[in-house]
Amino acid sequence: GAGVSQSPRYKVAKRGQDVALRCDPISGHVSLFWYQQALGQGPEFLTYFQNEAQLDKSGLPSDRFFAERPEGSVSTLKIQRTQQEDSAVYLCASSPRPSGETDTQYFGPGTRLTVL
Amino acid sequence: GNSVTQMEGPVTLSEEAFLTINCTYTATGYPSLFWYVQYPGEGLQLLLKATKADDKGSNKGFEATYRKETTSFHLEKGSVQVSDSAVYFCALSVDDYKLSFGAGTTVTVRA
Numbered sequence: 662g663a664g665v666s667q668s669p670r671y672k673v674a675k676r677g678q679d680v681a682l683r684c685d686p687i688s689g690h691v692s693l694f695w696y697q698q699a700l701g702q703g704p705e706f707l708t709y710f711q712n713e714a715q716l717d718k719s720g721l722p723s724d725r726f727f728a729e730r731p732e733g734s735v736s737t738l739k740i741q742r743t744q745q746e747d748s749a750v751y752l753c754a755s756s757p758r759p760s761g762e763t764d765t766q767y768f769g770p771g772t773r774l775t776v777l
Numbered sequence: 778g779n780s781v782t783q784m785e786g787p788v789t790l791s792e793e794a795f796l797t798i799n800c801t802y803t804a805t806g807y808p809s810l811f812w813y814v815q816y817p818g819e820g821l822q823l824l825l826k827a828t829k830a831d832d833k834g835s836n837k838g839f840e841a842t843y844r845k846e847t848t849s850f851h852l853e854k855g856s857v858q859v860s861d862s863a864v865y866f867c868a869l870s871v872d873d874y875k876l877s878f879g880a881g882t883t884v885t886v887r888a
Contacts (some may be wrong), residue, residue, distance in 0.1 A: 680883065703866050703878030766876065768821040
């Protein structure tokens with residue numbers, strides 16, 4: 662069946678540009694997560710949605726980062742005025758149930774963002 | 778805070794060798810523990826998990842036992858294959874949603 666998909670797979674932006682990264686979770690999955698993975702590091706949590714509600718955005722590194730999931734399915738991570746330190750792979754994951762239940766997270770292939 | 782420390786790589790092995798990747802953790806609360814794997818060109822996928830002390834997670838010949846007394850969750854496989862070449866990530870979750878990952882260990886198995 663279809664897994665988590667992300668687009669674009671690769672994005673090159675000039676410093677100062679705005680970018681939007683899309684995540685299509687597995688159909689029917691309640692929970693959606695965004696992670697940031699710097700080169701040679703493990704993923705780091707950015708934000709969590711339960712349906713359309715953003716319940717945790719504690720990992721967003723600055724107010725230039727904004728995420729939404731308006732209809733409880735597709736999510737967009739937006740980065741305004743990109744900086745070189747934003748260069749990373751951005752991973753999206755979804756899981757079937759709400760938080761509070763230990764559950765497998767299914768990851769997408771990621772979007773590799775390079776800021777020049 | 779919550780953190781995971783795992784063995785630095787890269788690790789290079791011959792086929793049929795024994796593999797161990799060490800993982801220790803620090804957590805506020807009682808975490809669930811995971812191993813995720815990333816095969817070349819693919820996304821992260823769950824390899825195994827354990828949710829309470831002394832639980833053993835297993836999958837595809839890999840095993841890891843949740844050791845609360847040593848705060849460890851070491852990954853082992855008795856006989857690796859070339860197809861096991863991948864990056865392995867140890868992770869924990871305290872609040873049953875967000876994952877905290879280690880830095881990853883790259884494993885290369887030679888025929």
